[in-house]
Amino acid sequence: AQSVSQHNHHVILSEAASLELGCNYSYGGTVNLFWYVQYPGQHLQLLLKYFSGDPLVKGIKGFEAEFIKSKFSFNLRKPSVQWSDTAEYFCAVLRGSQGNLIFGKGTKLSVKP
């Protein structure tokens, strides 16, 4: 069965620091990968997705992620975080053609002003 691992439970950074959040998935075939963000008190929002093509995908708010098939990874990055990036970040993989997502446990990001 497919699964997603996010190894960082809570990351604390100062503003302007660079961010990289880890995500590893278990399935060895074709995968469709997503990063979602949940700001305090708000809905889950789609940050970016990878389906095929360029393994470096760019999302909203300056985030990007790189799909590395050999490492089963899809890490999220941002060169310089802001206080407003404080949120919980979820990596997810699409489960086949059923359309639902399998989520990682999430990483809470706290950015100190």
Place this chain on the structure above:
Amino acid sequence: SAVISQKPSRDICQRGTSLTIQCQVDSQVTMMFWYRQQPGQSLTLIATANQGSEATYESGFVIDKFPISRPNLTFSTLTVSNMSPEDSSIYLCSVANSNYEQYFGPGTRLTVT
């Protein structure tokens, strides 16, 4: 993107009672899902709500406990039956477009005492 509303936004219920959560989407969608997010945990799929037929439940979730209705392509309900404190959670409705991008409702925060 779809706009999803859920009612109620939160509730406190006594054990042994049932609560029905409503999910309304502003456009017709084929794929609709119900997830649960327990405190400190990730999102877990409860079931896929199928229009005009019985919902498809994930392992560990049964129709008697979580009956789901989907009378049309814009509306669904999830009932949490015979509640116990272990059912305290956030329940989320989501829909997917033809690109498998999922959009989430604001969630219903349920506390069972």
